[in-house]
Amino acid sequence: MKLLSRVALAFIFIVPVFVCADIFGRDDRKDILQVLAKNSLARSVAVGVLNSLWTDLGNGHSSLDINKMSDFMCRDERFANQTSIAYACSGFLVAPDLLITAGHCAVTFGEIRDVTDQYCEVYTWMFDYDSKMNPSKIANDKIFKCKEIIYATVSEKGENHDFALIRLDRPTVNRMPFKISDKSVQMNEPVTMLGFPMGLPLKYTDNAKVFLPQYRSRSFLTDLDAFSGNSGSPVFNAKNEIVGVLIGGNPGISTYADPVQGCERYNSCDSKGANCKSLAPSYPLQGFPNTFSEVQSLLFYKDIINKSMSSK
Structure with missing residues (x-):
């Protein structure tokens, strides 16, 4: 793996890009390519990638420095033959140029507004990352930079806050933003x-x-x-x-x-x-x-x- 930039290294040591809940009962994760009914939804979900992992090939494409799960997972575990992006986060569209992610993917702690540097400079957001993607040649039209962190908050005191809203550097095309429910979830929903x-x-x-x-x-x-x-x-x-x-x-x-x-x-x-x-x-x-x-x-x-x- 190539050497990370200083800003990326600083990011890695201070941002907790983790969830860690794991498998409850049966492992219900499925490759999106096996769930055809959800493919239209999949186009509006992006993976956060450290800028330092990209190399611009100069022909409208970039390559991604990426690992194999089998580099550290036992080879008989599910998806061990697939790729793994280091320090990844997930995000999704709510407008052509607006993406939501977890707050801790955009700020260490506290609350920020209208920020164009710091974490905004560290992550890019890539769409269409599935098990058929070739990491050595990815079209640049799938890759979006952060233009602005409109709002991000992380706090675990009292009410738990963990939310970020990011404006991308340009609108996405032919990707349907998600609708946010106006109802609270119910028990056993x-x-x-x-x-x-x-x-x-x-x-x-x-x-x-x-x-x-x-x-x-x-x-x-x-x-x-x-x-x-x-x-x-x-x-x-x-x-x-x-x-x-x-x-x-x-x-x-x-x-x-x-x-x-x-x-x-x-x-x-x-x-x-x-x-x-x-x-x-x-x-x-x-x-x-x-x-x-x-x-x-x-x-x-x-x-x-x-x-x-x-x-x-």
Whole structure:
């Protein structure tokens, strides 16, 4: 891998680009290419990529410095033969040039507005990252820079805030922005998700539900299978409306070491969120709601989203 720039290195050491909730029961992640009914939704989901991983080929294309999951995962684990983007985040369109992601993908801590440097200079956003993409030749029209971080907030005191709204350097074309639901989620409501777990090509996750509709005021808890890289993933209701953005989870370890094979395996828990493989059996806080994937509701941010849609 090429050397990272100083700004990228600084970013890596101070930004927690992780989720870490892992697998609850069966692994419900699916390659987007296997879920044809969701392909139109997939076009509006982007992966955040460190600028330092790109090389401009000078012919309308760029190459991406990328790893294989099998570089660290056991080869018999799911998707071990696929690529993995380091320090990835997920994001999604709510207007042709407006993208939402998790706050911790755009700011270390606190609240910022109208920022054009710092994290805005570190990430690009790439669309159409699936398992057929050739990382050595990617069309530049799929790659978008951050023009401005309109608003980003990260705070865990009292009400949990973890949200970012980014304006891209140009409008996207033929990518349908998502509609945000105007209703709160309900107990046992089914939810689905699109995102890039551990920097993998786009995955669709289903067979999940809400088991705590209100958590720390602005969030709700689900049993979505989520990993680092899912930060910023759009979470949908049954109408394919956005009900929130994936921001965190527990357990806080995505993988565990296989002492025999000398490689990493996905952490998983049973269907009740207990018996997690990355935790000691004596660990006291296992099972729902102590284990979870946390989703930030977007109802609290609709005003700033709508205002940004009407102004350029």
